[in-house]
Amino acid sequence: MNITETAVNTEAIISVRDASKRFVLHKDKSIKDRILYFRSREKSRSDFWALRNISLEVEQGQTLGLIGHNGSGKSTLLKLIGGIIDPTSGAVLRRGRVAALLELGAGFHPDLSGRANVYINAAILGLSTAETDLVFDDIVEFSGIGEFIETQVKFYSSGMYVRLAFAVAVHSDPDLLLVDEVLAVGDEPFQQKCMNKIREFQREGRTIVLVSHSAEQVADVCTRAVVLDAGEIVHDGDVGEGIRVLREGYERDRVAAAAKERASADAAEQLAGAVDILAVDVTTADGKAAGAEPIAPGSSLTFTIRARVNSPVDWITGFTLQSMLGQTIYYLNTKGLELETPTAPGDYAISFTLPDVNFGRERLIISAGAETGDGVTIAQLQNAGHLDFAPDPTGGGVVQFAATGAINSVERVS
């Protein structure tokens, strides 16, 4: 499924028309404050625009991922769609039955049993008692609560809460499912179960709007991504592109923070700076600088660390490739290759060549560093650059392969 295919059914289920949301922040709350500072009232309140002029049409059957930084307005948009808050200007139109899973255990009363809460929650989601009776066993089964269904909900663990809430929501036969980040609470098998349920919903042509910080989750299930930044839509459409836009935003912040840190650490480094890492260049086999366009799988890459030795020291150097989330995908240093680094002052270029790279991540961050032989850090160059790799056309993950497949019929083993 992708956008162009689902565009065949053009029936919108949600239509957000030029909606904005303003929050007013009051700095005084007590009556005393209000009377004392009555004249300067305007000063004590400040406006915060959580969303600005958002227009969005969601067609039936789409799975929309809302992504963005913390505070970018994605949860506010979800609440707007859910009708929980009203837009300051503009309008939100919607049809069909909605089930919203915002935060944990919406509407559970701690003093009542799981069973009583299931009935109340189902009624909140629009199910009649008779309809709830029909799906009750499925709900208990799906949640995995078992005999605890008769226990008061206040004794549940947070995982049990979410499981029960999710189970009720998905069994309420919604046309539109709104999910906000709640799935992160469940354990892995349950998350897997939820994802399967979401895929089942997709096949049944239901519409899902998902807020998530996990780019992987979004990439996994969504057919469309909307990236929000400071209350505005910065990207709407292809999921892969959306994640790239989001990560560029992350990287921008990261580079800015790193630059600031470097500036303050500079003075201290001058003293200990027996070695400076000046730059890391990456070139492809034909000698061109890599990074301008995505690197095709199978390319050979040469990493050249440019270092300056200021005073004689025994040192090693190397580089690291990290994912956007900071996970180390690969590292290599002179010690591993048993290269002797020169100790005399001067400028050196240390080259490492990787043949046949087949990284599957779409973007990797390069860092380089120098250490003494005993592992004391002398110099570091964080975020020396980044590499983009062509996406894997067949599979997915940290690495990629020119994969092939075959299906043969085999004899049944009895």
Add this chain to the structure above:
Amino acid sequence: MDQRDPGSSPTLRVIDEPLREIGGRGSRSTWSSITEIVQHRQLLGRLVNREIRARYKNSTLGVVWSLMRPLAQLVIYYVAIGQFLGAARNVPDFAIFVFTGLTIWSLFSEIVSSGTGSILANAGLIKKVYLPREIFPLAAVGGALFNFVVQFLVLVVATIVLGRLPLSPNLLYLPLAIVLMVVLGTAIALVLSAVNVYLRDVEHLIDIFLMVFFWASPIVYSVTFVNEALQGSWIEQVYLANPVTLAVLGMQKAMWVAGVNDPSQFWPDDLGLRMLIALGVSLVALFLAQRVFSRLQGNFAQEL
């Protein structure tokens, strides 16, 4: 990511509903609010049920507790005001008299006080799902009505035991008094529950308000005393214009046989007409209260 989702092409669900604007900047028409509540009537029933069950969930005596408070009040007023202050001398069947007044009064005061807190008490729900928010004050009204029914049954049993079962056309005052208190109480609860979100002081204010109204109605003293003191002056007319007073009097007229049969007791003229007028005014108040509520409810989720 298409290649990871090798499902069959999705079948399109049919939703026969046009796109409808939701929320709509806070205020909805009264009619659409009413239809929404009617659509959610099953939920309303469940919320009332939840309110009652959760209240006594962990107590051994359970619902008996909803009787303890009025019974304790009955004993206090019977002993302190009836016997020590001597009110019982001029009021026949003083126990039934006091309990009749207390029963209808506690209906009103419970609607107002638990209705006022109802939006705050359900903050968790309001922040997470959309429901017509009137449903929460209404659930509080339902809970109060349940307690009223329990108390009322006790009152009926008491009249049977004392051989004073009220079987007369005066019983028509009973439904009128109940409807009057429910309508007026709901109107007040709707406005205060919404205002309470923005100004939490309301919760404390309401206690004082209820205390004043308790003593401003002939619950523990007979209206005959008021008539003797005020001698039909305009202040007495003001006193009798209080809808709570009228409801208490209507309830007494229906349930307190000894008082109705006692010629020395004072009853205001045209009590039924007065109550009907009060009911009309309360209905207008209820309509206005709903307008205020729907105006204020748009910002509930972010203020809670």
